[in-house]
Amino acid sequence: MIYLDNAATTLQKPEAVYRRVAECLPLCANPGRSGHRLSVQTARAVYDARETVAAFFGIADAMRVVFGLNCTDALNLALHGGLQSGDHVVTTSVEHNSVLRPLNALALQGVAHTIIETGPGGTLDMAAVAAAIRPDTKMLAVTHASNLTGILNPLAELGALCRKHGILLLVDAAQSAGCVPIDVQALQIDLLAVPGHKALFGIQGTGFLYVGPRAHLREVRQGGTGSQSSQPxxxxxxxxxxxxxxxxxxxxxxxAAGIEYINTVGIEAVEAHDRALAKQMLEGLAAIPGVTVYGNADAARRLPVVAFNIAGLPSAETATRLDIDYDIAARSGFHCAPLAHRSFGTANEGSVRISGSWFTTRQDVEAALRAVEALAKKA
Ligand SMILES: Cc1ncc(COP(=O)(O)O)c(C=O)c1O
Structure with a gap:
């Protein structure tokens, strides 16, 4: 099987990740709940992981790393915890439903939002973002990279804009964390939502939110914490x-094991590998007659996440044929990004998405390109 659905979750993890989980399981007491040695040891493992995460993302205080279930969980904490009736949020048309649905739910509670339309190129218009900021704007909620096209948004410029206007910058790093360097201090990010199970190579059911010192969030859940247990x-x-x-x-x-692996190979090496894959995918698909590729073709500003369609073949049928006939895993449909599909003109038919990782080879992409070419010839 050639696995090209890494934007959903990475299938192949470094061996060290599997080993670390297997070593942890038999000794996994409840961290921070009890005073016995195993509990203390488990709490220590969590603290070490918090420090590994913090160092990787330029986070000065590891206690500002809040572990949760996945990136959606982190985004919900940032949005529901950070916004209230009367607030306004600026966001974009290439957001995932993990941002759009909380914002739509919050709109029913009096939190207004403005969506910046990227158009078919998928590039964010900085002037339009600046123009959308109003006196009641509290936050800019933006994805670092589209989960449909892999197009990267200019975080440094967005961070500077947010500081200038005194608003919070929430970044959805679901696609980019582990693929490109992210330093929350240098980029002036206040809230960073990250899944553990994608390019950081953790297992599913992992993610975290960085909560910067300018962000004051209400908790969205109450319960046992192991601390101040007698307090109501x-x-x-x-x-x-x-x-x-x-x-x-x-x-x-x-x-933490996944991040340690990335540190060993170097995030710059991952970035260069991903850029080469993106270029190969974009150029290879664009050269096949009958294939439409979505978004601008600047591979230097894209991750290896590419959406396309074959003329005359529904996206679901293309993905099924790739799976059954060619043993290639790709994703079809709307990718939880309905507004992005509207921007790219694919709101009715959706598209096929292929996405690579550090473990994806040139040969994998080459095989996928040949398969798409063969399907396009028959369509
Ligand atoms: C851009 C983006 N944001 C958020 C999410 C949600 O991530 P998770 O599945 O970890 O909740 C995804 C998942 O694919 C995504 O691509």
């Missing part, structure tokens, strides 16, 4: 305020 209300210390309930310790240590 949620403690306000970080990360406990936002981490109610028993943590996914095997998952958390798997994320």
């Amino acid at each position: 209300f949620q403690p306000d210390v970080l990360p406990d305020r936002y981490e109610s309930g028993t943590l996914n310790v095997p998952g958390i240590v798997s994320v």
Whole structure:
């Protein structure tokens, strides 16, 4: 099987990740709940992982890393915890439903939002973002990279714009974390939502939110934290305020193992590998007669996440043929990004998406290109 659905979750993880989970499981007591040695040891493993995450993303205080279930969970905490009636949010048409649906739910509670339309090129118009900021704007909520086209948004410029206007910058790094360097201080990011199970190579059920010092969030869940247990209300210390309930310790240590692996190969090497894959995918698909590729073709500003269609073949049929006839896993449909499909003119038919990872080879992409070519010839 050639796995080209890494934008959904990475299938292949470094061996060290599997090993770390297997080592953790038999010794996994409840961290921070009890005073016995195993509990303390487990809490130590979580703390070490928090520090590994913090160092990787330029986070000065590891206690500002809040572990959760996935990127959706992190985004919900940022949006529901950070916004209230009377606030306004600026966002974009290439957001995932993990941003759009919370914003639509919040709109029913009096939180207004403005959506910046990227158009078919998929590139964010900075002047339009600046023009959308109003006196009541509290936050800019933006994806670092589209999960449909892999097009990267200019975070440094967006961070500077947010500071200038005194608003919070929430970044959805679902696609980019582990693919390109992200330093929350250099980029002036206030809230960074990250899945553990994609390019950081952790297992599923992992993710975290970085909560910067300018962000003051209400907790969206209350419960046991292991700290201040006699108190009736949620403690306000970080990360406990936002981490109610028993943590996914095997998952958390798997994320740390994934980051350690990336540190070994070097994030710059991953970035260069991904850029080469993006170029190969974009150029290869564009050269096949009958194939339409979506978004601008600047591979230097794209991750290896590419959406396309074959003329005369529904996207679901293309993905099924790739799977059954060629043993290639790709994703069809709307990719939880309905507005992005509207921007790219594919709101009715959706598209096929192929997405690579550090473990994807040139030969994998070459095989996929040949398969698409053969399907396009028959369509
Ligand atoms: C851009 C983007 N945001 C958010 C998510 C949600 O991530 P998770 O599945 O970890 O909740 C995804 C998942 O594909 C995504 O691509």
